[in-house]
Amino acid sequence: xxxxxxxxxxxxxxxxxxxxxxxxxxxxxxxxxxxxxxxxxxxxxxxxxxxxxxxxxxxxxxxxxxxxxxxxxxxxxxxxxxxxxxxxxxxxxxxxxxxxxxxxxxxxxxxxxxxxxxxxxxxxxxxxxxxxxxxxxxxxxxxxxxxxxxxxxxxxxxxxxxxxxxxxxxxxxxxxxxxxxxxxxxxxxxxxxxxxxxxxxxxxxxxxxxxxxxxxxxxxxxxxxxxxxxxxxxxxxxxxxxxxxxxxxxxxxxxxxxxxxxxxxxxxxxxxxxxxxxxxxxxxxxxxxxxxxxxxxxxxxxxxxxxxxxxxxxxxxxxxxxxxxxxxxxxxxxxxxxxxxxxxx
Numbered sequence: 631x632x633x634x635x636x637x638x639x640x641x642x643x644x645x646x647x648x649x650x651x652x653x654x655x656x657x658x659x660x661x662x663x664x665x666x667x668x669x670x671x672x673x674x675x676x677x678x679x680x681x682x683x684x685x686x687x688x689x690x691x692x693x694x695x696x697x698x699x700x701x702x703x704x705x706x707x708x709x710x711x712x713x714x715x716x717x718x719x720x721x722x723x724x725x726x727x728x729x730x731x732x733x734x735x736x737x738x739x740x741x742x743x744x745x746x747x748x749x750x751x752x753x754x755x756x757x758x759x760x761x762x763x764x765x766x767x768x769x770x771x772x773x774x775x776x777x778x779x780x781x782x783x784x785x786x787x788x789x790x791x792x793x794x795x796x797x798x799x800x801x802x803x804x805x806x807x808x809x810x811x812x813x814x815x816x817x818x819x820x821x822x823x824x825x826x827x828x829x830x831x832x833x834x835x836x837x838x839x840x841x842x843x844x845x846x847x848x849x850x851x852x853x854x855x856x857x858x859x860x861x862x863x864x865x866x867x868x869x870x871x872x873x874x875x876x877x878x879x880x881x882x883x884x885x886x887x888x889x890x891x892x893x894x895x896x897x898x899x900x901x902x903x904x905x906x907x908x909x910x911x912x913x914x915x916x917x918x919x920x921x922x923x924x925x926x927x928x929x930x931x932x933x934x935x936x937x938x939x940x941x942x943x944x945x946x947x948x949x950x951x952x953x954x955x956x957x958x959x960x961x962x963x964x965x966x967x968x969x970x971x972x973x974x975x
Contacts, residue, residue: 840869
């Protein structure tokens with residue numbers, strides 16, 4: 631006769647999902663544009679499977695008119711056959727991450743506030759930092775962009791120069807941005823307008839723009855010059871306007887990563903490097919699974935900051951964790967453009 635313990639032959643542990651804390655983290659971190667800059671330029675797509683495919687179409691077919699007579703349909707003749715738009719299905723695979731925390735049982739029982747939510751909030755910041763690093767890696771990987779990538783603004787496709795050397799005469803910053811907007815318009819067959827494009831940069835690049843003679847000369851004799859010096863009003867975000875030269879928005883991602891082990895000499899840096907990344911995000915922050923989108927950067931999320939908790943009576947503590955099961959992908963490179971380095975080394 632086979633014997634077993636109460637709860638079956640396997641562990642009887644059943645995690646308890648804290649729906650209230652989960653919802654709070656989503657509102658505060660993954661859905662709020664005021665916490666992490668990532669939510670201002672990436673689109674979250676909730677998915678029902680950890681692995682799947684997204685659709686990428688050849689949008690040039692939507693504007694391809696090589697022969698004006700190709701689609702003429704004379705009365706009594708067979709209908710034009712034409713060609714179906716080229717498309718491909720590309721895979722994504724979410725990866726699960728767990729960010730644990732531990733609370734003494736006495737603390738959990740006596741606290742006058744929700745300590746689970748408090749601890750979950752700190753781990754959510756860690757989870758969002760990891761998600762931002764993954765997104766930055768996707769943005770900075772040249773192979774993700776096809777032809778919509780330039781190593782720096784001096785390449786022939788851009789024809790400008792490094793931004794710290796910009797002036798009113800050479801207009802390196804203006805020329806770079808407006809050339810990129812044209813290139814995105816070409817590659818998207820006009821589907822992406824200048825007002826749809828978001829430029830994503832680091833604080834280092836933002837300061838380069840603010841300190842560039844090209845920008846200083848524009849505001850030198852204007853009424854806004856005092857605001858420029860004070861860093862207020864129009865120039866309240868790192869000393870640059872909210873938008874530049876026709877862009878829809880400028881996002882300065884000031885997320886910081888610490889790469890040193892705990893106890894070692896502190897090593898930290900901005901998540902984004904010296905590049906400038908131009909992305910589009912139509913239809914807002916949250917996308918639809920299985921849809922065809924011109925959102926350049928998408929985050930496929932199978933679990934979006936799920937909070938779990940359970941009691942550990944043997945060690946007299948409460949164990950919790952924040953779970954992020956997601957992956958970042960450059961879904962529509964034709965709707966964006968990447969420049970690897972706009973500041974010369």
